Amino acid sequence: MDVDIGNALGTTPGVTTGVLDRLDDRVADAHETITDGMANDAFGYAALNLPETADPDAIRSAVDRYDDPEAVLTVGIGGSALGAATLANALDSEVDAYFLDNVDPDQARRLLAELPLSETVVNVVSNSGTTAETLANFLVVREAMDRADVDWTDRTFVTTGGEGNLRRLAEKHDLPALDVPAGVPGRFSVLSTVGLAVAALQGHDVEAILRGGADGRENLSGSLYDSPAYAYGAVSYALARRGATTNAMMPYAESLETFAEWFAQLWAESLGKDGVGQTPVRALGATDQHSQLQLYRAGPREKLVTLLRPRERADVSIPETDLEGLSYLGGSSLGELLDAEFEATEASLAAAERPNVRIEIDRVDERSLGELLYGMEAACVLYGELDGVETFTQPAVEWGKKAARGLLGGGEFEEAEAVSDKRELVVSGGR
Structure with missing residues (x-):
């Protein structure tokens, strides 16, 4: 470069x-x-060590069990999807890659109607294992696979941290599970399991990346x-x-x-x-x-x-x-x-x-x-x-996550209460 x-x-x-x-x-x-920071593997700086610390063999052992899939669907959001999407959209492959990285119901419905679910591998990605958008989309995908008489446990692997809902799900159903590297924020995780699993499924040279x-x-x-x-x-x-x-x-x-x-x-x-x-x-x-x-x-x-x-x-x-x-x-x-x-x-x-x-x-x-x-x-x-900024944190993002979770009944969060304080000055179209 x-x-x-x-x-x-x-x-x-x-x-x-x-x-x-x-x-x-x-x-x-x-x-x-x-x-x-790199020498100490400190939070955030650890991302710059990934070319040496990432383990391609672990990635391949998780995905090699899926013989000749037609497609791979990543269910994640933000850094849990964009790195993999960057590689997938830049490089040619016979395995099509799709990304469910929003909770737009129209998009979810269209995508799941088009996918050959029996020949699709689903990769669910969330470091915390509690990301509301990701888990909601996964529940929708799982239901679609059930309706199509596809055993979702045979077609799904997760990429997550050591704890959380996804880790427990993987343990309960014996799903392949890749570890999100410790100390690496999602937006810095493309050169890890988070970004490279899809590349491996598509047949790309992970070692070269x-x-x-x-x-x-x-x-x-x-x-x-x-x-x-x-x-x-x-x-x-x-x-x-x-x-x-x-x-x-x-x-x-x-x-x-x-x-x-x-x-x-x-x-x-x-x-x-x-x-x-x-x-x-x-x-x-x-x-x-x-x-x-x-x-x-x-x-x-x-x-x-x-x-x-x-x-x-x-x-x-x-x-x-x-x-x-x-x-x-x-x-x-x-x-x-x-x-x-x-x-x-x-x-x-x-x-x-x-x-x-x-x-x-x-x-x-x-x-x-x-x-x-x-x-x-x-x-x-x-x-x-x-x-002089805290490069590896995202407090404004966390505020919005808490507000949304509170609105959905996922706990008591003062951020959710601020939603009711919205000012209004509506110019109506006469509907």
Whole structure:
């Protein structure tokens, strides 16, 4: 993974080489804190050890019992699903991957009606084993399998912590159970059992994903000038401090669109604390050049645009044509056009003095994805250290969970009482 921060220099907002040189001393201190946390396997920092501590053999032993499934359905939410979805949607496989990561009844009904349940493996993921959305969806899935005369216990495994409802369920029904790694928040768990079980079921090279993560770890150093991950984290932090409070992640590959969703959770949930943070926005090149780029180039100057692409990809030739004005396309390829769109967007933003950063990976394969995912995690941890926030907690999320559980009768929570205090000023459509 390479990170080019040149287009963050001399922009508005922007940084200078002098700013980066001064910031580099703080990066060195933050790196020492991070490496100490990793050495002690401290909460959160343990995620950066996963390329070495994850156990591919344990993952395979849990999933190899399912011979030639047509599909795998992950029931989870947030970090329990997005990492696996990122890998599944980036890599080709004959085993289709689906994700039930919301409690929208229409979506659940449509998905379960389409799935070949007798040939589907269900992966239920919750660290606590008590996540309301996940357990509710699983109960719905289990009922659908019962109605289809499918023994759900033969088609289900769980990924969970050492205690909780899911662990007890696995013990009661003798289900395969993968352990969520201790000290790893869900949004940092893609390089563990949480993100890799689906990849293994789909036949992907789990070891190569972890090798990519290990490559990313080897590239961490005490200077932003020697570490692509730290360069990205440090520049993102510096730009946010100067007013670039939005970060538009814009991959130029359809296969990386879900990566932008994964990044959005990582960045938002980790860094949005104490009135600071950088709001992630999901975009897709070249599609969103025709929808969002107008805002990024000519709107408020509070954005960093991150442009991501693979250097190598399969390509499709564009046929020759005699249509007037289109002959320049003939003999080229869709890949060349996409690269031209990438570079034109980059130049357009630079010409308007809007900060942007280029991230390039070798190709969309297991090793490069492992390196990219690890790199963004390390960048996020560094950003959090520089900004002085509790990167690995999510108190605002927990508040909402308690409120919802209280409304459903799952306990007495003062957060639920706040719902009744909602102000109303309703403009009715006359229904």
